């Protein structure tokens with residue numbers, strides 16, 4: 674495979690593989706959502722199939738993760754049936770030098786936050802284009818909101834200086850509906866000087882279920898890059 678074919682896909686594939694290699698036999702694994710984590714799920718499944726990995730159980734963060742895990746033969750469990758998660762692997766839309774994240778490009782950030790924050794070790798997998806100096810440089814902050822509170826939440830977000838936009842479906846008329854049956858407002862901020870504070874402030878708006886800022890939770894960030902037409906994985 675050459676990098677010229679699709680360098681972003683190649684980076685995602687390599688970083689997914691590198692994260693899958695960190696999973697040990699006999700562990701409980703949080704399975705993230707998105708196109709990068711999909712490769713990690715695939716490689717975990719392949720390691721299980723080859724017998725290199727044994728006795729693992731996955732905790733999916735979305736309908737997508739659940740479907741993929743089933744496809745690749747990863748046994749699943751729920752949070753009611755376990756008392757810890759050993760390792761979680763998940764993607765991100767932005768990562769800053771302090772390993773703070775924006776997540777939720779796939780509207781899965783609420784369940785992801787539950788699973789990723791519970792894990793003893795949280796591995797983030799991104800391609801090089803996701804690394805930024807400051808959060809909010811490229812991506813808006815996704816905010817999951819219960820439908821009846823959409824208008825007051827929109828107004829509250831504007832008062833905070835954000836530019837909120839209801840996320841609309843693709844190949845579906847109307848808004849994106851999350852796995853919980855809620856809507857997502859993407860909020861663009863000119864500047865996010867204090868991600869820790871903004872995460873709390875957003876979650877304190879009545880009607881907000883969860884937002885996509887993840888702080889003080891990532892243990893390892895694996896970044897996929899293409900150097901001299903070859904994929905490489907580095908740690909942030």
Ligand SMILES: O=C[C@H](O)[C@H](O)[C@H](O)COP(=O)(O)O
Nearest residue numbers: 707708709764777778779781
């Ligand atoms: O809701 C989706 C998640 O937070 C994803 O992990 C994030 O959007 C990154 O996805 P991808 O790996 O497809 O860029």
